[in-house]
Amino acid sequence: MSKGPTMKAVSVRDGRGPASSLYINSSVPAPVASAGRVLVAIKAFGLNRMDIMQREDRYPYPLLPESGKIMGVEFSGVVEEVGEKCNLGFKVGDKVFGLAYGGAYAEKISVPERTLIPLPPTLDFKTAAAIPETFFTAIQALHLVGGLAQGESVLIHAGASGVGQSAIQVARHGGASKIIATAGTDEKCALCKELGADVAVNYRKEDFADVVQREFGGKGVDLIIDLVGQSYWHRNAACAAMEARIVLVAALSGSVIDKFDLRALLNKRLSVLATTLRTRNAEYQAALRDKFVETALEHLSTGRMRVTLDRVYDWSQIADAHTRMEANENAGKLVCLVNS
Numbered sequence: 001m002s003k004g005p006t007m008k009a010v011s012v013r014d015g016r017g018p019a020s021s022l023y024i025n026s027s028v029p030a031p032v033a034s035a036g037r038v039l040v041a042i043k044a045f046g047l048n049r050m051d052i053m054q055r056e057d058r059y060p061y062p063l064l065p066e067s068g069k070i071m072g073v074e075f076s077g078v079v080e081e082v083g084e085k086c087n088l089g090f091k092v093g094d095k096v097f098g099l100a101y102g103g104a105y106a107e108k109i110s111v112p113e114r115t116l117i118p119l120p121p122t123l124d125f126k127t128a129a130a131i132p133e134t135f136f137t138a139i140q141a142l143h144l145v146g147g148l149a150q151g152e153s154v155l156i157h158a159g160a161s162g163v164g165q166s167a168i169q170v171a172r173h174g175g176a177s178k179i180i181a182t183a184g185t186d187e188k189c190a191l192c193k194e195l196g197a198d199v200a201v202n203y204r205k206e207d208f209a210d211v212v213q214r215e216f217g218g219k220g221v222d223l224i225i226d227l228v229g230q231s232y233w234h235r236n237a238a239c240a241a242m243e244a245r246i247v248l249v250a251a252l253s254g255s256v257i258d259k260f261d262l263r264a265l266l267n268k269r270l271s272v273l274a275t276t277l278r279t280r281n282a283e284y285q286a287a288l289r290d291k292f293v294e295t296a297l298e299h300l301s302t303g304r305m306r307v308t309l310d311r312v313y314d315w316s317q318i319a320d321a322h323t324r325m326e327a328n329e330n331a332g333k334l335v336c337l338v339n340s
């Protein structure tokens, strides 16, 4: 086998295992800038819950060949090489960030130029690396799948999660009339309101269905972004408006619904939609990137939208970063700096 250029990347000892099995491998084959693609020297990458599943080799969906073995779906960095047939004007030395199918826990990544986003001068590498996954997911759920229309009301569950925080801000700037968010502590509720929620429900103290009933006087809510699943399902249907949409993004509380009466959907002509980001094809991802640039990039660069960074690690501490995420100790995004 011919020996091409190598790079450092995070690997899992024996192919799968706990956080302590993560290490920086110095002899991983380096990607190249093939036709239509740009090679980026990575400065920072963001962590996501799916990385834990990939580390343990129990990722629930078939990974596309594009994903490769290396974890990490969001990054920021500097353009190192521009492949043939690229024509969007990216140049060596440009600062960029973006979403990837995988491969961001590394010194270099090769991505289609259509998916790259120029880094605004007001954003630094660590912040930019924490943006793509949650903002793309929120934009997908609210706009592309949920079809949020001007003046509609929105209920966002797990409002203080990474996806929830992005969704509140995207809904606020996307024309929602009223946003209700749910979260598990008063501090998280305060954060939801700071980000743009009109009402934040501490679900440990109050039933969100009662709050929706109170706020909308029985009309119900037009669009529900649900990350919780099982424990909220009956109440989601109960507090949805006529012809509302429920967009399922995750099932944090469990995925099996017991004794659900389908007439709850029929009675109100509800649409239940489910979506995942990483399984989408390259054209869809590129369209989503464009929607992100249209609806969020300027707001992020001027500070009208933001990401909450929980901790920033050097990538040599990747095991600590995974341990923190697995223990649910983070409130906001975890980011690693590459060769800081």
Ligand SMILES: NC(=O)c1ccc[n+]([C@@H]2O[C@H](COP(=O)([O-])OP(=O)(O)OC[C@H]3O[C@@H](n4cnc5c(N)ncnc54)[C@H](OP(=O)(O)O)[C@@H]3O)[C@@H](O)[C@H]2O)c1
Pocket: 048, 049, 050, 133, 134, 137, 158, 159, 160, 161, 162, 163, 164, 182, 183, 184, 185, 188, 227, 228, 231, 248, 249, 250, 251, 252, 253, 254, 275, 276, 277, 278, 328, 332
């Ligand atoms: N479909 C997609 O394309 C897509 C894309 C990205 C992420 N996701 C998924 O979305 C989920 C959230 O990801 P994230 O990175 O935003 O998470 P995160 O920032 O780690 O936040 C998760 C939060 O969800 C809340 N939560 C957890 N279990 C709950 C339960 N049983 N009932 C109510 N709330 C609960 C907790 O907040 P409280 O203290 O407020 O309860 C927790 O802090 C993950 O499952 C992730 O895999 C899906």
